[in-house]
Amino acid sequence: MRYDDEDEIKKALGIKSWRNLSKGKMIKFAAMMPDMDTEVALKIIEQFPEFTKFAMDAVDAMEKRHESTLAANKQSQEHVHRAFQEIREILRGELNKEGLSWEEKKFLIEQIQQTGRLEFQKDSENKKFLDAVLKKVLLGAGAALALGVVFVGGKILGESSDSSEDSLDTPEDSLEA
Structure with a gap:
């Protein structure tokens, strides 16, 4: 299934707000990322100022559970x-x-x-x-690594597309300015 907006993703995760995104739901979110529109995924991730910390906490919780098992x-x-x-x-x-x-x-x-x-x-x-x-x-x-890669990769992709658009300016465009 392809996810093109935030509401579809929230519905699929069974949450009403991104504040309800638990560690378990974060893993599910990571698994869904390949099916998300890149812009939508980046927009969602930008809403989490401590996204990396959240992902690392999820990995730490898995590690502790693994060690106790x-x-x-x-x-x-x-x-x-x-x-x-x-x-x-x-x-x-x-x-x-x-x-x-x-x-x-x-x-x-x-x-x-x-x-x-x-x-x-x-x-x-x-x-x-x-x-x-x-x-x-x-x-x-x-999954946690994929989250980090998608986040970093998405930011780099976004930044490179911005610079590509700048380089597509024609000499006439710069003369008009």
């Missing part, structure tokens, strides 16, 4: 690995008992192997989780 995940993973280790120690202790039949030994060895497989599976799931979390953080950081 990683810390909680690490603690959870340590707990899982410790639990599997304790189970294997108990099974080893049972395996070392005297007088076990071949079937009992075989069962205990299979249980030790099963805990290894389960732990490996949990580790693989964790790596997929971390990969997904990293992708989300990169997407968010990319």
